[in-house]
Amino acid sequence: MTNAPRRYFGTDGIRGLTNSGALTPAAAMRVGQAAGAHFLRGDHKHRVVIGKDTRLSGYMMESALTAGFTSVGMDVIHVGPMPTPAVAMLTRSLRADLGVMISASHNPFHDNGIKLFGPDGYKLSDADEASIERLIDSELPLAAPAAIGRAKRIDDAAGRYIHFAKSTFPEDLRLDGLRIVVDCAHGAAYKVAPAALWELGADVETIGNAPNGFNVNEGVGSTHPEALQERVRASGADIGIALDGDADRLIVVDETGTLVDGDQLMALIAGSWAARGALKGGGLVATVMSNLGLERYLGGLGLSLERTSVGDRHVLERMRSGGFNVGGEQSGHIIMSDHATTGDGLVAALQVLAVLVARGRPASEVLHLFDPLPQLLKNVKVDGAALVNTRVKAAIADGEARLSGTGRVLIRKSGTEPLIRVMAEGEDLALVTAVVDDICAAVRAA
Structure with missing residues (x-):
């Protein structure tokens, strides 16, 4: 059975250019009404937690969503600028029926998005999103005047999240004497x-x-770590930490200014947890984009690497079904289900820092656990139908044969653009480059 095409929800909530499509105030109000109506279950007083990052349009979207939720009888709790994982955590701790994060993550300021969390703090299922989509396009009954919801702002949301984040750090350790540069991407965790x-x-x-309001992710954060690298080197810091606009990603810079990506960080966390008997599932979950070097490193520790399609939602689904408690993406979106229901850049950073403090060695020695295999990704602007072309299939098969035993080929359609993504990795960079170029040429010719 194939899923019906989505009009609003993508791979991570609703996202797009502000004041267009599903990101206008009118559309956001309809989303609030539909999501509110979907979660009006039982006779208790219902409420929703709404957080946002720092982009200019956040105020507008917050007001529109609030109008939607209150109009169907749901109370609204505003927590202001707050990381995505904080909204998920607060949704559970405040016993809310729904959580909303207004953010376009690592995108520039002119984009925005709406991420929804259920009462358990997890992102919504496909079934929930499909139901909300149907409600958006239907006539919804509004609350009677006396049943309209109230909206209020709580002042201790930041303190609650800080307390939670600190509670994930080992009680017997401290960060005393450690010089850290943290790049908050002018975003939610600032x-x-x-x-x-x-x-x-x-x-x-x-x-x-x-x-x-305009500078979120602009030249800073996990997708633009150059400023952090420069500051770490200039200040003589022990380590640098880069988050993205909604603080669910983490990229690290060691004391020499060298980048440490999500694959290395997951390797560190999984290995340290396994050493103290805390790792569940016998390994970790990552996407098809994670480097083959990670898989080989984990194999050397007797741990497995389970691969999923790209997207943290797929990672989390496999973690929950397979009993894993660590997973994530090469981009630095790391999920540790013992602590959080979604990726949390700050909590992931604290796990890394705990290992650094416990071992008492420089970050450059602790964080580089394996040599990544050369990996090359190129995008070709064509329709996805090119993948069924005979020449393209032959080029892919030829590339796989040439890399057999020493690497791999990954071809996938973009979920958001008319692109074919061609990736290969292996021990020989020249061969990897040739394989990618040959497949890209076949796709263009098709």
């Missing part, structure tokens, strides 16, 4: 991340912590 690190004893220097 207050809470530096505060949590400082309260644990670190000497904290912060960049990307002056949001103005």
Whole structure:
């Protein structure tokens, strides 16, 4: 059975250019009404937690969603700028029926998005999203005047999240004497991340912590780590931490200014947890994009690597079905289900810092656990139908044969653009490059 095409929800909620499509105030209000109606179950007073990042349109979207939720009788709790994982955590701890994060993650300011969480703090299932989509396009009964919801802002949301994040750090360790540069991407964690690190004893220097509505992710954060690399080298810091706009991703910079991606971080966390008997599932879950070097490193520890399609939703589904408690993506979206229901950049950073402190060695020695195999990704602007072309199939088969035993080929359609993504990795960079170029040429010719 194939899923019906989606009009609103993509791979991670609703996302797009602000004031167009599903991201207009009118559309956002309809989303609020539909999501509210979907979760009006039982006779208790219903409520929703709404958080946002720092982009200019967040205020507009917050107001529109609030109008939608209250109009169907749901109370609204505003928590202001707050990381995505904080909204998921607060949804559970406040016993809300629904959580909403207004963010376009690592995208520039002119985009925005709506991420929805159920009462358990997990992102919604396909069935829930499909039901909400149907409700968006239907006539919904509005609440009677006396039953309209109320909206209020709570002032201790940041403190609650900081306390939670600190509770994931080992009680017998401190960050005293550790100099950390944290890049908050001018995003949602610009207050809470530096505060949590400082309260644990670190000497904290912060960049990307002056949001103005327009500069989220602009030249800073996990997708633009150059500023962090420069600051770490210039300040003599022990380590640098880069988050993205909604703080569900983490990229690290060691004391030499060298980048450490999500594959290395997952290897570190999984290995350290396995050593103390805390790792579940016998390995970790990552996507097809994770480097073959990670798989070989884990194999050397007697651990497995389960691969899924691209997207943290697929990672989490496999983690839950297979009993894993660590998973994530090469981009730095790391899920540790013992602590959180979604990726949490700050909590992941604290797990990395705990290992660094416990071992008492420089980050450059602790964080580089394996040599990644050469990996090359190229995009070809064509329709996905090209993949059924005979020449393209032959080129892919030829590339797989040439890399057999030493690497792999991955071809996939983009979920958001008319692109074919061609990726190969292997021990020989020249061969990897030739394989990718040959497949790309066949796709273009098709």
